Amino acid sequence: MRIDIITVLPGLLEGPFSHSILKRAEEKGLATVKVHDLRPYGIGKQHTLDDYAFGGGAGMVMMIEPIASCLEALKKERAYDEVIYMTPDGQTFDQPMANAFSLKENLILLCGHYKGVDERVRQHLITKEVSIGDFVLSGGELAAAVVADAVIRLIPGVLNDETSALTDSFQDGLLAPPVYTRPADYNGWKVPEVLLSGHAANIESWRFDESVRRTKERRPDLIGGPFSSEKGGNTTAQNDS
Numbered sequence: 001m002r003i004d005i006i007t008v009l010p011g012l013l014e015g016p017f018s019h020s021i022l023k024r025a026e027e028k029g030l031a032t033v034k035v036h037d038l039r040p041y042g043i044g045k046q047h048t049l050d051d052y053a054f055g056g057g058a059g060m061v062m063m064i065e066p067i068a069s070c071l072e073a074l075k076k077e078r079a080y081d082e083v084i085y086m087t088p089d090g091q092t093f094d095q096p097m098a099n100a101f102s103l104k105e106n107l108i109l110l111c112g113h114y115k116g117v118d119e120r121v122r123q124h125l126i127t128k129e130v131s132i133g134d135f136v137l138s139g140g141e142l143a144a145a146v147v148a149d150a151v152i153r154l155i156p157g158v159l160n161d162e163t164s165a166l167t168d169s170f171q172d173g174l175l176a177p178p179v180y181t182r183p184a185d186y187n188g189w190k191v192p193e194v195l196l197s198g199h200a201a202n203i204e205s206w207r208f209d210e211s212v213r214r215t216k217e218r219r220p221d222l223i224g225g226p227f228s229s230e231k232g233g234n235t236t237a238q239n240d241s
């Protein structure tokens with residue numbers, strides 16, 4: 001998979017992709033993230049990227065030409081599955097969307113700034129608008145890093161323990177169960193007996209029940225939703241979705 005990120009602040013994205021899982025994914029050749037500075041595509045001597053809004057009002061608007069030129073240059077090199085604009089008024093990013101993106105080959109993430117991009121960019125040049133939540137960031141860069149992280153870690157081989165992405169919170173519509181490690185007893189705070197029993201079926205059943213309990217307590221809105229594996233009633237049922 002390849003993710004191209006278009007930004008006016010490339011420096012903001014240097015950190016996230018040179019560390020940890022994302023760096024390893026690059027080193028293993030499983031995912032490539034390329035950050036593109038929009039500035040060279042700017043207009044005139046100053047490489048201008050933004051201008052005042054027609055009709056007045058505070059704040060600058062990112063112009064269509066630099067964005068169109070940058071997209072054209074990228075699209076000459078390869079076909080893209082999606083051109084995604086990061087914006088607070090886009091579709092809210094969630095695990096099913098991360099799963100869907102992780103199956104794609106080439107994605108472009110366009111980061112907005114100032115008052116956002118000229119509406120014609122949204123109408124004609126992008127295929128999807130994505131928000132990472134109901135709050136406003138000062139630009140789309142951190143949102144793009146969040147999306148890239150959530151997507152890349154799902155690519156088979158990126159995580160050392162391949163099953164661990166499948167048991168994440170949200171992956172089956174439920175929050176993940178509690179986890180424990182040594183010592184089994186810390187100051188009298190004990191690890192649940194069942195986890196020490198070695199009885200795989202009982203452990204699996206306990207984890208499922210805990211997932212359901214935790215989800216009902218913290219995120220009741222997830223129960224019975226389209227991605228929920230909890231069919232209601234019998235909380236000891238196997239997770240069969």
Ligand code: ADE
Nearest residue numbers: 086087088131132137143
């Ligand atoms: N740009 C600014 N705020 C954002 C958000 N919440 N999600 C995606 N992109 C953004």
